Structure formats: C-alpha cells, structure tokens
Amino acid sequence: MHSASSSRWSELIAPPHLAASLTLMLATAIFAFNAFLVSTAMPTAVGELHGEAYISWTLTVYIVASITAGASAPLLKARFGARRCLFVASGVFAVGTLAAALSPSMELVLIGRTVQGAGEGLVAAIAFALIPQLFPSRLVAKLFGAEAIVWAVAAFGGPVLAGVITEMVSWRAAFFVNLPIVAIFLLLVHVAVPREARNHDTGFFPGIRLGLVALAMMAISIAGVALEEPWQASIVVLGAALCLIAAVRIDLSAHVSILPHGAFGLSSISGLGLWAIFLLPLAQSVTGVFLVYAVQHLWGYGPAVAGGIGAILAVAWSSGAVTVANFDGRGRRVAFVAIGASVLMVGLLVGLSAMAQHLLALVMLSQLVIGLGMGVAWGSLCQVVMETQLEDERSKASALLPTLQSAGYAAGSAIFGLVANLAGFATDRSPEGLRFAMIVAFAAAALLALPSLGFALRMGRLHRAGTYE
Known part of the structure; x- marks a missing residue:
C-alpha cells in the first residue's frame, strides 16, 4: 500500500x-x-x-x-x-x-x-x-x-x-x-x-414503506417548524422514529428490498457506516440551523458577513476532502472516517466554547474545524460503505447515501430546534437568552456526535479484524 x-x-x-x-x-x-x-x-x-x-x-x-x-x-x-x-x-x-x-x-x-x-x-x-x-x-x-x-x-x-x-x-x-x-x-x-x-422482477411498488418514510419525514419537519410546545414536538419526533423503524422492518422481510443487505447492522462495517452517514450530518446540522442567525443577532453583523462566516464550513469541507483524496487504501479510508468524526467533535466543542465566551473568532474557528472534519470523513465514509457491500447490493447502498444525508439534516434541524426552544429560544429574545439557547444547542450537538464517533472507531476495529459482513 x-x-x-x-x-x-x-x-x-x-x-x-x-x-x-x-x-x-x-x-x-x-x-x-x-x-x-x-x-x-x-x-x-x-x-x-x-x-x-x-x-x-x-x-x-x-x-x-x-x-x-x-x-x-x-x-x-x-x-x-x-x-x-x-x-x-x-x-x-x-x-x-x-x-x-x-x-x-x-x-x-x-x-x-x-x-x-x-x-x-x-x-x-x-x-x-x-x-x-x-x-x-x-x-x-x-x-x-x-x-x-x-x-x-x-x-x-x-x-x-x-x-x-x-x-x-x-x-x-x-x-x-x-x-x-x-x-x-x-x-x-x-x-x-x-x-x-432492465429487471422487471422488482415486485410491487413499495408504497407502504415509502409512505412510512414520507410520514416520518413530514412529522420530523412539522416538529421542527410548526409546533410550539416541546412535549408535542417530542411526541411527534418519537412517532416519526417508530414509522422509520416500521419501514425498515417491513423492508428487511420484503421479497425485493430498498435497503442493502445488513443495513444498519452493528456487526458490519457497511451497517455501521450507514448509521454514520445519518448521524454525522445530524450533529453538524446545528451550524446550518443557527450559526448565521447567531452571528447576526449576537454580534450584530448583516446577512453578507454572517453568510460569509457560514460559508467557511463549505471551503474547509472541500479542503479536507481534496487532501484525503490523495491517499488510497481501505485501511486509510476507515481511519479517515474516525479522524474526521473526532475533528467534528472538536469543532462542535469549539462552537460551544464560542457561544459560552461570546467570541466571534472562535465561531470562525469552529466552522473551519467542523468543515475539515466533515471533509476528511465524508468521501471516505461513502466509499467504504459502497465497497464493503456485496457486489449486487452496491447500487442500493450507493443510492441510499444522499437520502440518508438529507434525512440526517432534517432530523437534526428538528431536534436542535426543539432543544433550543426548550432552552428558551422561542420565548426569550434577549441576547443573553439567545446565547444560552445556543450553548444548549451546541452542547446537544456534541453529545449527538458521540454515537457517530463510536461507530467510526468500531468500523476501524472490524477492519483490523478483517470483518466486513
């Protein structure tokens, strides 16, 4: 190698x-x-x-x-x-x-x-x-x-x-x-x-499964934008999770499945990778939901400056992705997933510190570190999930990746919106009230980044043990 x-x-x-x-x-x-x-x-x-x-x-x-x-x-x-x-x-x-x-x-x-x-x-x-x-x-x-x-x-x-x-x-x-x-x-x-x-033996159109997915995503979105009472939003999010679990269980027993073999299993690299594909965007979405708003209302900058600070993440993501693309080998790719997940965690903690200390410089550093973490992890993670699947299942696994990414962002937006509202975001519009809500939201994001880091580390252990299925 x-x-x-x-x-x-x-x-x-x-x-x-x-x-x-x-x-x-x-x-x-x-x-x-x-x-x-x-x-x-x-x-x-x-x-x-x-x-x-x-x-x-x-x-x-x-x-x-x-x-x-x-x-x-x-x-x-x-x-x-x-x-x-x-x-x-x-x-x-x-x-x-x-x-x-x-x-x-x-x-x-x-x-x-x-x-x-x-x-x-x-x-x-x-x-x-x-x-x-x-x-x-x-x-x-x-x-x-x-x-x-x-x-x-x-x-x-x-x-x-x-x-x-x-x-x-x-x-x-x-x-x-x-x-x-x-x-x-x-x-x-x-x-x-x-x-x-063309394969005409694809069974009936999976209307029930897709209907459950649509219902779950609509419920998550409603919880994030239309419900003011936290207990109502919590119930709706729980109902959405149950719909998704039901859709997965139905799919696993279907004659022709939407999900690839071993999807979301905890004993294979590909199963763990699919969890990480969902959870990494979920944790990172806190910046998409609140960062530009926080820069405008806590530091008093206009949309152009706030948007520019928000875009630091995209540039850092690209830099990380281009850097790791110069290295090859599955072992390195699995390692990059763990490194990227670790860096993402550090970036979220820097964001938490930025809100707690009210330092804009730390906000920009947080965007830089979070973007680097996602850039280092993302392409490697997608490639590992694709290539550790069975040959005839790779198309299913690959097609699932952008869908899971979008689902992670949607779920994260709803969860962090709910968390921030519980911390007073919707009721206390004072600078101190907003800052407290941002502290709670970034703390929640750091906690929710832990499972993806754990899954990434387990992927590394399975790779070293030679266990892929």
Whole structure:
C-alpha cells in the first residue's frame, strides 16, 4: 500500500472518465446551486406573494419529497435503468422549477417545490448509485473531492448570484438559473450513462414503506417548524422514529428490498457506516440551523458577513476532502472516517466554547474545524460503505447515501430546534437568552456526535479484524 494514491486528478478529466465526471459533478451542482439560489431568493418571493406563514414549508415539502423519492431510487433504477430514471427525474425537477418560478401564489410555489424535491432526490440517489459502476475504486475518493469543490463554489457563488439576479431582475429569474444546468446535465447523461438491462422482477411498488418514510419525514419537519410546545414536538419526533423503524422492518422481510443487505447492522462495517452517514450530518446540522442567525443577532453583523462566516464550513469541507483524496487504501479510508468524526467533535466543542465566551473568532474557528472534519470523513465514509457491500447490493447502498444525508439534516434541524426552544429560544429574545439557547444547542450537538464517533472507531476495529459482513 502506497502513501499516495496511484491515481491522478487528471484522470477525472481524461477521455475515458470526462463525461462521467462532468455528469456526476453537475448532479451535485443541481442540488447545491438550487439550495443556495432558493434560500436567497425565497424571502423576496414570500414578501411579494404575502406568504410569510409558508416560508418554512418551502424547505419542508422539498426535503420530504426529496427523501421519499431518493428512497425509491434502487427499485426504480433496477426496473427502468439509471439512464431513463435520470432523464425523467431531471424533467420532473425542471417542471417543478418552472411551476415555482411562474406561480402566482405561495400555495403553487409549495407544489413546485414538492415536485422539485422529488426530481432532485431521485437525481442525487441515482447519481450516487452510478459511482461504483462508472469509476474504478482508485478514482472514487478524487471524485468526492471534486464534488466537494462544487459545493464550495455553490456556497459562495450561489447566494451572490441569486442576490444579484433577485435585486436586478426578480426572484423568479433566480429560479430559472436551474434550467440551463439541467439542460447540460441531460446532454451529459445521454453521452455518459450506458443503457442497462432492465429487471422487471422488482415486485410491487413499495408504497407502504415509502409512505412510512414520507410520514416520518413530514412529522420530523412539522416538529421542527410548526409546533410550539416541546412535549408535542417530542411526541411527534418519537412517532416519526417508530414509522422509520416500521419501514425498515417491513423492508428487511420484503421479497425485493430498498435497503442493502445488513443495513444498519452493528456487526458490519457497511451497517455501521450507514448509521454514520445519518448521524454525522445530524450533529453538524446545528451550524446550518443557527450559526448565521447567531452571528447576526449576537454580534450584530448583516446577512453578507454572517453568510460569509457560514460559508467557511463549505471551503474547509472541500479542503479536507481534496487532501484525503490523495491517499488510497481501505485501511486509510476507515481511519479517515474516525479522524474526521473526532475533528467534528472538536469543532462542535469549539462552537460551544464560542457561544459560552461570546467570541466571534472562535465561531470562525469552529466552522473551519467542523468543515475539515466533515471533509476528511465524508468521501471516505461513502466509499467504504459502497465497497464493503456485496457486489449486487452496491447500487442500493450507493443510492441510499444522499437520502440518508438529507434525512440526517432534517432530523437534526428538528431536534436542535426543539432543544433550543426548550432552552428558551422561542420565548426569550434577549441576547443573553439567545446565547444560552445556543450553548444548549451546541452542547446537544456534541453529545449527538458521540454515537457517530463510536461507530467510526468500531468500523476501524472490524477492519483490523478483517470483518466486513
């Protein structure tokens, strides 16, 4: 095993892999730019359409549709083929974009956002499922590094682009930026994604399982945005967890499953890895929920400075991902997962200290450390989960990764919203009251990062023992 990978970055843009690399990076760009474009343009849309009561729902319906569609990806890919699924999903996303951009009311914007979410969730899941199919193992880490760079560019460029277009033209024009990206993506899919043999023996459509997933994600989202009483939110979150457990149990006994073999088992690297895929974003989501708000209301900076501090995380994530992509070997990848999870824990503790001591410098350091931790861990974790699965289950495992990531962020947003409200966030708007709520939220995030760190360390022990299944 060499210290540096035998692959080169230039191979991603060499003729054998160029079209596939651009296709998967553009799939990431669709997700990333849409997220930042919409988050920047939506407040203006809400004001124009007098839909203030619905602003949180523009994200809620998108996430629920995205996760539900992503969960269906393995069966849809098997039955119709990745190429056809990507064409249809991209079209669905474009239709949702047009519907939202041209809507005369907030109700129709919500419908458009739901359709957008369904299309994007399927695109992301199918794109991930294609990674082990289109790239040799030695290039996968570099592909994840390249995708992390796309995220960083979107984190800085998306809000600026959307802000300029919204101010100079309209919020509707900002939505339309998605359409040229989708058009180029469709062309690349035609070139890069091979036709596949279709498997018609995929059983009945898993409506009950997907319905339970959708119900659970909607319940989690409602708990995070619509319930004021903590006891109500707690009951709803518990009900959502029971729905997800029921969906997993039904799937495990199904003739044709959505989940890969051994999903969420605690005795295999891949099972533990799926838990980490869910739990790492869950813990990290505290920054997405509160950081920009805290910088504005505790330190008095405007949206531009607060957004810039928030974007430090994306740049650090990219830096970490690119650095570890230069090293190869499963042992190193498993080690990077544990290192990244440890660094994430340190970053959350720095964030906790920043809130407790009211130091903006520590806030920026926290963003840097958290981003580095996620960047070091994420690509390695995804690759380990893909490659420790049985050969015929890798497509299912790969497709599940972006869906689980989104589910982790959604669950984290709801949990930290609930925790902060319990600490007085919704009732005490004074600086001291807000600071106390932030201290409690970051402390909760550090505690919730412990299981993912424990799972990462156990993955290392199983690897050293040679236990993969």
